[in-house]
Amino acid sequence: MKRRHFIKKAGITGMAIPMIPGTLSAATFSEEQKSFAGPVCIATWNFHEASKKAGELLKTGSSALDAVQEGVMVEESNVANTTVGIGGTPDREGNVTLDACIMAPDGNAGSVAYLQNIEHPVAVARKVMEDTPHVMLVGEGALNFALQNGFEKQDLLNDKTRAAYKEWLEEKKYQPIINIENHDTIGMVCMDKNGDIAGACTTSGLAYKMQGRVGDSPIIGAGLFIDNKIGGAAATGMGEEIIKNVCSFLAVELMRQGKSPKEACKQAVERVIERNPGYMDFQVAVIALNKNGETGGYAIHDGFSYMVNAEGKNENVKSGFYKG
Ligand code: GLY
Helix, strand or coil: CCHHHHHHHHHHCCCCCCCCCCCCCCCCCCCCCCCCCCCEEEEECCCHHHHHHHHHHHHCCCCHHHHHHHHHHHHHCCCCCCCCCCCCCCCCCCCCEEEEEEECCCCCEEEEEEEECCCCHHHHHHHHHHHCCCCEEEHHHHHHHHHHCCCCCCCCCCHHHHHHHHHHHHHCCCCCCCCCCCCCCEEEEEECCCCCEEEEEEECCCCCCCCCCCCCCCCECCCEEEECCCEEEEEEECHHHHHHHCHHHHHHHHHHCCCCHHHHHHHHHHHHHHHCCCHHHCCEEEEEEECCCCEEEEEEECCCEEEEEECCEEEEEECEEEEC
């Protein structure tokens, strides 16, 4: 199947929005919330435990870099989450392939893509950042690098995802359903006690994607971007659209021009909408945090929310959106 056709087909039934209906808690942080004093964590979707972990680390003085890594690792280890790390939904060949990246306050970055059999791709990405002259390792090279660095090989499928894959094989339909947990990503941006900002992003990508497909999550500027002078942003949703519009970089650049995080996310999402008339068929969402501790998010469709951990609270905030 040709790439464009595949992506269009993927969009026909709508991009999956991994909200489990009924799990959105009442937000106590308003969308217009102004600067948070002290450390702040923002993360995509309703990954409460991940932002809680990052918030706890930040509170005890951890660096933003450690907090984002440890925070997203919570979801990489969550077998119930079929969109990130272990328990992730496989590709069309039945292989779970993981994409992740991390970016430090000094602008350094590391990334892995199409990595198999390793539970914590974000930790491998950090090793790439810190121990190699490169930014990105993929596939077998990334796996060999991980094994050489003490990461253990393991089966990322489980009985549930294996059974679901078997069922999918009967029709081989690419059919994500809106508001059923089918695909998505944790992107997280944290500011620590020193005011330094770091980010991380990790995913198993689209469910039943083509073999070799890599999304936006490991692409610096697309799934994640940090500029410690300005702030950071992360994206989630249809990776192809996020890559084509370099959404996270765009949101940070808009903040550089003086936009609030919410306005920057809105304009980044509107750029996707302007450039693709098929936007009703997929979801893209962007979250951002600026140097003043302000947070924001915006999505094409209703159903997106994000976590904010600050001032001792860990809350899910309903995002602004373009179309219901
Ligand atoms: N946003 C994650 C992906 O498309 O793979």
